[in-house]
Amino acid sequence: MAQPMVGGDGAHSYAKNSSGQGRVMERAKELINEAIADKLDLKLLKIDTSSTFRVADLGCSTGPNTFIVVQNIIEAIELKLLQADRQNPSTIEFQVFFNDHPENDFNTLFKALPHSRKYFAAGVPGFFQNRLFPKSTLHIINSSYALHWLSKIPKEIVGGNSLTWNRESIRNKRFVNEVAEAYSAQFKNDIESFLNARAQELVAGGLMFILIVAVPDGIPLSQTTLGVFYDVFGSCLMDMAKMGITSEEKINSFNIPNHRPTPKELESIIKTNKYFTIERMEQLANRMSQSTFLAKCRTSAVRAVYEGVVMEHFGSEFVEPFFNHFTVKVEENASRFEKFQNPIDLFVLLKRTGDELN
Numbered sequence: 635m636a637q638p639m640v641g642g643d644g645a646h647s648y649a650k651n652s653s654g655q656g657r658v659m660e661r662a663k664e665l666i667n668e669a670i671a672d673k674l675d676l677k678l679l680k681i682d683t684s685s686t687f688r689v690a691d692l693g694c695s696t697g698p699n700t701f702i703v704v705q706n707i708i709e710a711i712e713l714k715l716l717q718a719d720r721q722n723p724s725t726i727e728f729q730v731f732f733n734d735h736p737e738n739d740f741n742t743l744f745k746a747l748p749h750s751r752k753y754f755a756a757g758v759p760g761f762f763q764n765r766l767f768p769k770s771t772l773h774i775i776n777s778s779y780a781l782h783w784l785s786k787i788p789k790e791i792v793g794g795n796s797l798t799w800n801r802e803s804i805r806n807k808r809f810v811n812e813v814a815e816a817y818s819a820q821f822k823n824d825i826e827s828f829l830n831a832r833a834q835e836l837v838a839g840g841l842m843f844i845l846i847v848a849v850p851d852g853i854p855l856s857q858t859t860l861g862v863f864y865d866v867f868g869s870c871l872m873d874m875a876k877m878g879i880t881s882e883e884k885i886n887s888f889n890i891p892n893h894r895p896t897p898k899e900l901e902s903i904i905k906t907n908k909y910f911t912i913e914r915m916e917q918l919a920n921r922m923s924q925s926t927f928l929a930k931c932r933t934s935a936v937r938a939v940y941e942g943v944v945m946e947h948f949g950s951e952f953v954e955p956f957f958n959h960f961t962v963k964v965e966e967n968a969s970r971f972e973k974f975q976n977p978i979d980l981f982v983l984l985k986r987t988g989d990e991l992n
């Protein structure tokens with residue numbers, strides 16, 4: 635099960651270490667504007683200046699990125715009302731739902747809500763593979779950098795007796811075909827559950843924006859900087875065992891419940907769902923050079939995301955020495971990061987079809 639990002643606003647928190655993702659959101663703003671201008675039919679949605687427009691951000695974490703994306707959506711709706719429909723947007727009301735894992739630090743999120751916001755905010759704890767909202771109540775759903783987290787570790791991977799279990803370390807697990815396939819199958823299941831739940835909640839004609847880190851089509855994970863990342867992460871764990879800080883046995887049962895799909899893989903999963911059409915799928919201009927990916931690994935950006943899963947498995951005392959050692963290992967492997975291609979930021983725009991629910 636995915637663990638929430640590091641809460642609070644301390645040095646290792648997600649709030650202080652997610653500006654890389656935030657920068658991409660600034661770029662995605664243009665795509666959101668275009669989507670709302672071209673693909674959202676406010677008349678079909680029966681939205682005018684006396685309506686309540688409902689937006690949800692799924693996997694919002696603690697901010698500030700979630701506030702940026704929500705603001706982008708609201709400004710685009712206001713612009714559309716003003717320009718295309720010649721309506722004064724000042725009377726429309728917005729309701730925004732911030733969803734995340736129940737253990738997310740919602741207190742930090744709520745305290746950071748922008749004072750100047752033009753929306754009514756609500757927190758919705760829950761897992762987005764399940765239903766979170768009443769039927770046909772949302773007009774726009776966003777999910778950024780969250781859908782790669784799996785609801786669970788694939789059953790084929792768990793346990794020392796399974797075929798695909800691998801004694802080496804986390805790095806090698808990801809590069810074994812059967813293991814990669816098991817993660818991919820779990821991802822498919824989770825995305826299908828996610829889409830089916832959203833199909834119930836989104837009004838016909840409503841839009842969904844997905845931002846996800848993907849592995850470029852045709853390039854094996856091991857040939858990307860993400861592959862180097864897993865490799866270094868795994869060898870760092872093994873070093874911890876050699877130093878007596880943990881055991882190999884403990885490492886063998888450690889897994890990270892996430893999967894980075896390829897664009898084609900994601901596309902083919904979505905295409906089997908009759909409730910959504912893919913209106914746009916676009917690779918955003920690469921946010922990171924290899925050296926910025928490397929820099930990200932050197933900083934708390936990795937810790938802000940992975941501390942939760944590491945702590946859950948190895949305990950809180952393991953965290954500090956592990957991430958300190960990880961930074962050293964990243965440094966030692968700097969030239970390897972420079973050689974490989976980065977993962978990509980993929981923007982996907984989906985539209986809810988008019989198909990009735992079964």
Ligand SMILES: C[S@@+](CC[C@H](N)C(=O)[O-])C[C@H]1O[C@@H](n2cnc3c(N)ncnc32)[C@H](O)[C@@H]1O
Pocket residue numbers: 636637638639652655656692693694695696699700733734735738760761762763777778779780783784785939
């Ligand atoms: C990397 S953060 C992204 C936060 C924010 N959307 C952004 O772009 O900066 C991923 C978030 O997804 C949440 N998450 C992962 N699995 C989830 C699930 N099944 N249901 C709800 N939230 C989930 C995590 O708790 C985490 O806060």
